[in-house]
Amino acid sequence: MREPSDRDLVRKARRGDREAAAALFRRYWRDAWRAAFAITGRGSLADDIAADGFERAFAALGRFDDRRPFGPWLHRIVANRALDVLRAERRLSDEELPDTPDPAPVHTTGDRGLLAAVAELSLERRVAVVLRYGVGMTPKQIADALDLPVGTVNSRLARALEQLRESLEVERVD
Amino acid sequence: MSTELERRLEGMLAATPEPEPGAGEEALHRALRALQPAAPARRGLRTTVLVFAAGIVLLVIAAGSLAAAGALHVSFGAKTKPHPATTQLELPKGANGIAAIVDGRLSMVTKDGFRLQGLPVSTAALSPHALYVAAGIGNSLVAMAPNGRRAWSHPAGGRVVAIAWAPDGLRIAYVVHVGRRFVLRVIYGNGIHDMTVDRSVRAVRPSWRADSRAFAYVGAGGKAILYDLAHQKHSVVTTLTPVTRVFFSPVGKTLIVATPSEVRLGGRTVASGQVEALGWFDGLPVTALAARKGAWIRSLGQHGRRVDNFFVPGRVVALTGGIVVTQTPAKVLAGWGREKTVTSLLRVRPSASLAELEIG
Numbered sequence: 001m002r003e004p005s006d007r008d009l010v011r012k013a014r015r016g017d018r019e020a021a022a023a024l025f026r027r028y029w030r031d032a033w034r035a036a037f038a039i040t041g042r043g044s045l046a047d048d049i050a051a052d053g054f055e056r057a058f059a060a061l062g063r064f065d066d067r068r069p070f071g072p073w074l075h076r077i078v079a080n081r082a083l084d085v086l087r088a089e090r091r092l093s094d095e096e097l098p099d100t101p102d103p104a105p106v107h108t109t110g111d112r113g114l115l116a117a118v119a120e121l122s123l124e125r126r127v128a129v130v131l132r133y134g135v136g137m138t139p140k141q142i143a144d145a146l147d148l149p150v151g152t153v154n155s156r157l158a159r160a161l162e163q164l165r166e167s168l169e170v171e172r173v174d
Numbered sequence: 175m176s177t178e179l180e181r182r183l184e185g186m187l188a189a190t191p192e193p194e195p196g197a198g199e200e201a202l203h204r205a206l207r208a209l210q211p212a213a214p215a216r217r218g219l220r221t222t223v224l225v226f227a228a229g230i231v232l233l234v235i236a237a238g239s240l241a242a243a244g245a246l247h248v249s250f251g252a253k254t255k256p257h258p259a260t261t262q263l264e265l266p267k268g269a270n271g272i273a274a275i276v277d278g279r280l281s282m283v284t285k286d287g288f289r290l291q292g293l294p295v296s297t298a299a300l301s302p303h304a305l306y307v308a309a310g311i312g313n314s315l316v317a318m319a320p321n322g323r324r325a326w327s328h329p330a331g332g333r334v335v336a337i338a339w340a341p342d343g344l345r346i347a348y349v350v351h352v353g354r355r356f357v358l359r360v361i362y363g364n365g366i367h368d369m370t371v372d373r374s375v376r377a378v379r380p381s382w383r384a385d386s387r388a389f390a391y392v393g394a395g396g397k398a399i400l401y402d403l404a405h406q407k408h409s410v411v412t413t414l415t416p417v418t419r420v421f422f423s424p425v426g427k428t429l430i431v432a433t434p435s436e437v438r439l440g441g442r443t444v445a446s447g448q449v450e451a452l453g454w455f456d457g458l459p460v461t462a463l464a465a466r467k468g469a470w471i472r473s474l475g476q477h478g479r480r481v482d483n484f485f486v487p488g489r490v491v492a493l494t495g496g497i498v499v500t501q502t503p504a505k506v507l508a509g510w511g512r513e514k515t516v517t518s519l520l521r522v523r524p525s526a527s528l529a530e531l532e533i534g
Contacts, residue, residue, distance in 0.1 A: 013209060033193035043191065044313040048329050049192070051201035051312060055324065057207040067480050077267050085329050111186045118183075134182060134187030161179060168179075 006070040014061050023043065025054060028071060032078045033136060038130040039082040049085060053078035068144075075135060076145035079127050084121055117167035125160035132157055200294050206325070207293075241491030263291075263520045266533060269495050271304025274531040276522050282307055290318070299337035299346075299379075301363070305534035306402055308346055310334025315348055315367060328367030332357070336379040339363070341424070342386040345403075349377055349391075358391055360403070371401055372408070380423045381429070390420040390429055398431045398496065414438055422454045423459070430459045437461045453493025462490035462498065471498050495533030 004012075004023070012020030030053050037046035057064075057074050064073060118126060131137045133144065139157065144152040183238060217462035263281045265272050267473060271284035274292035275298060282290040284304050297443065301317075306325060308317045315334050317325040330336040332352040341345050344363050349356050357371040374394035382389040393399045396416030400409050412431055431438050432452050437445040439459055447470075455473055460471055462469045468487040475481040488502035499519065 016209065017208055021206055022202060025205055027379075029191060029198050029201065033197070034190045038187055038190050043194075043330065045329055047193065047197040047201070047312050048314045048327070050199070051204050052314075052327055054205035054208055055208040058205045061209065081255065094491065111182060114182055114186050120184075129183065130187065133183040160439075161177075164183075165179060 007066050010061065010066045010070055013058070014066075021058060023068065028074055031071070032074055035075055035078050035130060035135050036082050038134040039052065039079065039123075039127055040086060045082075045085060049082045050078060052081050056081070056124070069141075072141045073144045075131060075137065076126070079131060079145060083123055083127060087103060113168060114164070117164045120167060121160055121163060125156050125163070128156040128165075129160045130152055181313065187341060187484065197312065203292075203294060204257070204324075222277075233323060239394075240256050263289075264518060266497060266517055266519065269304075269533045271300050271307075271534045272495075272519065273298055273300050273307055273481070273534075274520055275288055275529040276520070276526050278529070281520075297337055298532075299339050300532050300534035301339045302343045305343070306339075306363075307493055308337050308348075309349075309352075310337065313344070315350075315361065315365075317346075317363075328361060328365050328368060330359075330418075334378045338380045338382055338389065340382045340386040340389070341384055341425045344386065347371070347380040347382065347391070349375060349380070349390050351377070351407055355394075366387075374400070376416075376418065378418065381420045383422045383427055383429075384425050390422060392417045400429075412438060412441065419449065421454065421459075423454050423457065426459060429457070430454075430461075432461070438523070439474065439478055442478055444474050445472055450490040451493045455496050456491070460493050462486075462493060464489075469500070491528055492531045492533075494531065497533055499531050499533075501528055 004020070006024065006027070009020045009024040029050065033046050033050040035054070036049040037043060040046055040049065046140055053074060056075050064070070086168075118129060121129065127146070130144060131142045134140070137145065139150050139153045142148075143153045146153070183374055184507055188414060226491050263272060263274055263283050264463050265285060269285070271282065273280060275281075275295060277282055278294055278296070280290060280293045280298050282288070282298075290307075293309070294311070298307055298309040300307055306317050306319060308315060310316075310330070313330055313332055314327045315330045315337070315448040316327045319325040330348070330350045332350045334348050334350050335356065336349040336529045337346060338348070340363075345360050346363060347358065347360050355374050356377045357370060358375040359368055359370050361368040368432040372391070372393065374380040376392040376394060376396060378392040380389045380391040381401075385402055388402045390398055390400050390411060393410075395414060398411040398417045398420050400411050401407070402409070411429060412429065414433060416433060417431050421430045422428070423430075428439070430452055432449040435446065435450060436443050437449055437452065437459075444459075444526045445461050445463060449461060450464050450469050452460070456474060459472060460473045462471055465485065468485055469490045471482070471490070471493075472480060473482040485502050486498055488500035490498060490500050492499040500502075500520075520528075520530075
């Protein structure tokens with residue numbers, strides 16, 4: 001049997017169909033969590049941010065334009081929530097931050113140099129990189145998700161790649 | 175065209191770990207609760223409803239006039255009864271709200287008719303007058319409004335294990351499990367300005383002083399510590415260790431503390447035995463001391479003088495809202511007031527574990 005489309009599920013969920021909402025959740029939970037994890041690098045934060053993203057998305061489902069794809073809209077909410085949380089953490093003094101953050105399990109992938117370089121990127125560039133190469137969104141989708149002009153997204157991606165190349169070069173020389 | 179760097183990025187990010195199944199279940203529960211079915215907007219139906227409502231208003235005005243003139247006795251239906259709940263949590267008379275955590279799931283009822291059932295939480299606390307409930311959900315501290323909607327959520331960086339709402343409602347003290355330690359923090363009641371008070375404490379619920387300017391907690395060494403918010407000053411209250419419970423009086427500045435085997439008030443030991451619970455009833459400190467097949471409830475007057483002493487069957491879960499809450503061998507929770515009348519609050523499965531119960 002054909003899988004129901006996102007639009008079908010969204011419409012049913014809007015009418016209060018919990019099965020449809022749960023199907024939508026199951027379809028996107030993994031991607032939303034992975035996006036949150038890739039941005040924050042912490043599993044515990046990813047749990048909350050992805051859950052928060054779904055909660056906000058479902059609460060706002062009535063206002064969602066179902067002619068647009070659900071996935072990028074959800075990712076926009078998740079990415080913005082992750083940015084908010086990280087910015088709020090940055091505003092706190094080091095004194096107030098928990099000193100034992102979750103270890104980022106991507107350390108085990110072996111590409112530590114690249115991971116460290118990605119971690120050095122500014123939040124805005126890191127989010128663009130994660131959504132492009134981690135979630136697989138096109139620059140246009142990222143622009144829609146983050147409410148930015150496509151040119152800004154392309155520019156962030158280009159500068160991020162340039163910074164990453166430079167960081168990896170330095171690492172190789174060292 | 176994809177460069178080598180881009181391929182490396184894709185490879186690295188593809189190796190991102192998977193979410194844990196438990197987190198998904200919890201998130202789904204939260205997401206479904208947020209779902210708001212939108213009623214289809216139909217002009218015809220809306221018009222009919224408006225005309226009907228206008229008719230009702232006119233009828234009410236007319237009936238009111240007649241009633242005022244003594245010509246008509248007006249009664250609008252039977253007294254409203256709370257909706258039958260799937261949980262059997264019952265609100266005691268005179269209480270604003272009741273919250274219980276059974277098998278890690280929060281159930282709550284308020285006098286406004288708000289019912290919450292089965293929300294997975296690590297801990298929870300009612301705000302003053304039970305207007306809000308703050309709960310540890312996942313690694314966040316979440317406050318929920320009376321209509322059941324989430325008021326705010328704050329990433330705590332770990333599992334929240336204890337929450338205490340200040341009597342003025344403006345602040346919340348909470349203990350969070352971060353790494354190998356328990357960290358004590360205070361956050362404003364609206365979910366902003368989170369600050370760390372002590373980076374190493376015990377997982378014991380703090381207790382606020384009645385003026386909301388200070389609270390007591392248990393430090394990592396097991397001592398009771400007073401934190402003064404205005405001066406950001408910590409002071410050890412008693413060298414007695416290990417303190418397992420602290421409880422400020424609802425009026426004044428009297429603090430009662432307990433170890434597993436004694437209760438202290440003003441530096442004096444006022445009760446000895448296995449302490450099951452602490453509380454304040456009618457301005458008097460009350461303690462529950464475990465006994466065979468039940469517990470002795472002892473209220474204490476000035477200088478620890480015994481004012482009342484009575485036996486209740488079962489395990490005492492809490493002394494809250496003037497009620498002794500026990501879990502009997504029959505696994506039925508009930509409340510005993512000082513008049514020793516029994517009210518059923520909640521029925522649970524024999525194997526269920528009741529972690530917390532609070533009446534506000």
